[in-house]
Structures are given as structure tokens and as C-alpha cells.
Amino acid sequence: MAFHDLPPIGMPGQPWGDAEVAAWRTRQQVRRSYETDVLRRIEGLRVHFDVLQYGQLDYPSGSYPLFALRSRNWRDELPPVLVTGGVHGYETSGVHGALQFAELHAAGYAGRVNLLMAPCVSPWGYERIHRWNADARDPNRSFREDSPVQESAALMDLVAPIRERALVHIDLHETTDSDESEFRPALAARDGLVFEPGEIPDGFYLVDDSDHPQPAFQQAIINAVARVTHIAPADACGRIIGSPVVGPGVIQYPLRQLGLCAGVTYAPYKTTTEVYPDSPRATPEQCNAAQATAVCAAIDFALAHPAGASGAA
Numbered sequence: 114m115a116f117h118d119l120p121p122i123g124m125p126g127q128p129w130g131d132a133e134v135a136a137w138r139t140r141q142q143v144r145r146s147y148e149t150d151v152l153r154r155i156e157g158l159r160v161h162f163d164v165l166q167y168g169q170l171d172y173p174s175g176s177y178p179l180f181a182l183r184s185r186n187w188r189d190e191l192p193p194v195l196v197t198g199g200v201h202g203y204e205t206s207g208v209h210g211a212l213q214f215a216e217l218h219a220a221g222y223a224g225r226v227n228l229l230m231a232p233c234v235s236p237w238g239y240e241r242i243h244r245w246n247a248d249a250r251d252p253n254r255s256f257r258e259d260s261p262v263q264e265s266a267a268l269m270d271l272v273a274p275i276r277e278r279a280l281v282h283i284d285l286h287e288t289t290d291s292d293e294s295e296f297r298p299a300l301a302a303r304d305g306l307v308f309e310p311g312e313i314p315d316g317f318y319l320v321d322d323s324d325h326p327q328p329a330f331q332q333a334i335i336n337a338v339a340r341v342t343h344i345a346p347a348d349a350c351g352r353i354i355g356s357p358v359v360g361p362g363v364i365q366y367p368l369r370q371l372g373l374c375a376g377v378t379y380a381p382y383k384t385t386t387e388v389y390p391d392s393p394r395a396t397p398e399q400c401n402a403a404q405a406t407a408v409c410a411a412i413d414f415a416l417a418h419p420a421g422a423s424g425a426a
């Protein structure tokens with residue numbers, strides 16, 4: 114059900130307080146299982162990876178252990194690669210794409226990189242198919258020092274040892290029709306603002322770091338993913354989701370300034386994927402494959418262009 118099909122929470126023009134957040138939370142029902150969909154697959158990967166619990170979310174509506182997968186033979190001389198999914202829990206292919214990469218492709222990188230993968234950063238949101246955590250906060254605006262968002266703070270602690278040395282960080286996301294029908298209206302209501310309608314792009318795109326752009330790296334990923342699913346075209350104004358297109362299927366944000374997950378390391382090669390699962394031209398299988406393909410293309414490019422890394426760090 115679309116957000117605006119329900120009675121509004123709070124007063125128009127006034128930001129939510131604790132009572133409004135509590136009212137919002139009672140509307141969020143469990144719609145799928147983190148245990149079944151994610152934890153069982155992580156268990157199955159124990160034969161190939163070290164599995165580490167890096168945190169635990171304790172909400173009145175449920176407890177969630179947070180897990181990461183790490184290369185079993187971690188060697189300090191190899192460059193670390195960070196793969197994150199499910200920072201927005203509702204973005205299904207981010208979670209399943211990270212797991213698919215771990216299951217099908219990660220072995221091919223053994224001895225060349227150290228992998229650190231957190232496939233489902235926001236399990237409360239995964240189960241409720243929501244963008245926010247249980248406190249109505251967006252983890253992907255909250256990767257900051259002393260973050261009040263548990264999901265973000267736990268990941269930052271996990272990543273701290275490789276923050277300076279990571280070669281690649283790829284953060285797997287989706288842009289969905291529910292962004293426009295549910296999550297953007299909810300954000301405006303929460304903050305006491307007027308909802309301004311926007312447009313959802315039809316196709317895959319990437320978000321580069323405007324502070325340290327890597328256009329050749331982004332384009333290599335776009336070229337690889339284009340063989341799996343279609344790339345979002347620029348709109349009539351030359352934009353994707355309101356931002357100028359800097360290369361086919363690529364826009365830029367100041368990652369660290371916005372508190373985005375992709376800014377959590379100093380990796381020279383960083384990107385955020387945005388799969389479009391609601392396209393009539395994309396199946397769930399294609400979306401998962403697009404994410405896994407993007408991870409492979411990102412690592413392949415970085416390993417082939419180590420000089421670009423030292424120039425941009």
C-alpha cells in the first residue's frame with residue numbers, strides 16, 4: 114500500500130517526534146525472513162569464508178545479529194575490497210546480489226584481493242521492506258562519526274581496520290517505484306516538508322564520488338552491466354533522478370558529505386550501484402546478476418589499473 118493511502122502521521126508541516134515515529138513503526142509489518150533469506154545462505158558460505166558477527170541490533174520488535182564474510186586466507190599484502198548490500202533493507206537485489214557474488218564469483222579472486230562483505234546491513238528494514246531502520250532513520254545518510262544509527266555505526270567499526278587501505282568499495286542499491294510512492298512522501302512527512310514529485314529512471318545507474326571521481330572505473334562497470342540489464346538513459350534535462358549525467362549511466366554525489374555508505378572508506382575506487390527492479394524489462398534474476406556483475410567488473414578494473422589508485426587516493 115502506498116504511504117499516502119493511509120491516514121497521515123503527525124501534522125502537515127511539522128517534523129515527527131517520538132509519538133509519530135512510534136505510530137509509523139506500528140505500521141511496519143514483517144513481510145519476509147532475514148533468517149531464511151540471508152542467515153541460512155551465510156551459514157552455507159562458512160565452508161569458504163570466515164563468518165564474523167560484527168554487531169547486534171536490539172529493537173523491541175526484534176533482535177538481529179549482523180554478519181560479514183571475510184576471505185579465509187586474509188593476507189596483509191593483498192588489497193582489501195569491501196562489498197556492502199542491504200544498507201537500505203528493502204533493496205532486495207543489493208542483499209541477494211552480494212550473496213550471489215560470494216557464492217558464485219568470490220572464489221575467483223582468492224589470492225588477489227582480501228574480500229570483506231556485509232550482505233545485509235539493515236536486516237530490520239529487510240524484513241519490513243523499508244528504507245529506514247526502526248527509529249525511522251535512513252542508514253544511508255548516517256555514516257558519520259558517533260552515528261546514532263546502529264546499523265551504520267556497526268559497519269563503520271567493522272570497516273575501520275581497512276578504511277585507509279581499501280582498494281575498492283562497492284555499495285549495492287536499488288532505485289524502486291516505491292521510492293516515489295512511499296519513501297520520498299514519508300521522508301517529507303517525517304521532516305515536516307512538502308512532497309515534491311520526481312521521476313524514477315528506468316534502468317541501472319551508478320553514483321560516483323564527486324570529490325574523487327573515477328570515470329573510467331564507473332564506465333567499465335556500466336559496460337559490464339549493460340550485457341545483463343539495460344542502463345538508465347538521461348532524461349530530457351540530461352539528468353538521472355535530478356543529478357546531471359556525467360557519463361552514460363553515471364551521476365555523482367559528495368559521498369562523505371552526505372553520510373553515504375560508499376564514503377565509508379578512503380578507497381580510490383568507490384561506487385554505488387542502483388538497480389531498477391520494477392522495470393518491465395528486468396527480472397529479479399537479472400537484477401541479482403547485475404549486482405554481482407558490477408562487483409566483478411569493479412574488482413577487475415581496480416586490479417588492472419593500480420596506478421589509477423595511487424593517483425586518486
Ligand SMILES: [Zn+2]
Pocket residue numbers: 200201204253286287
Ligand atoms: Zn538505497
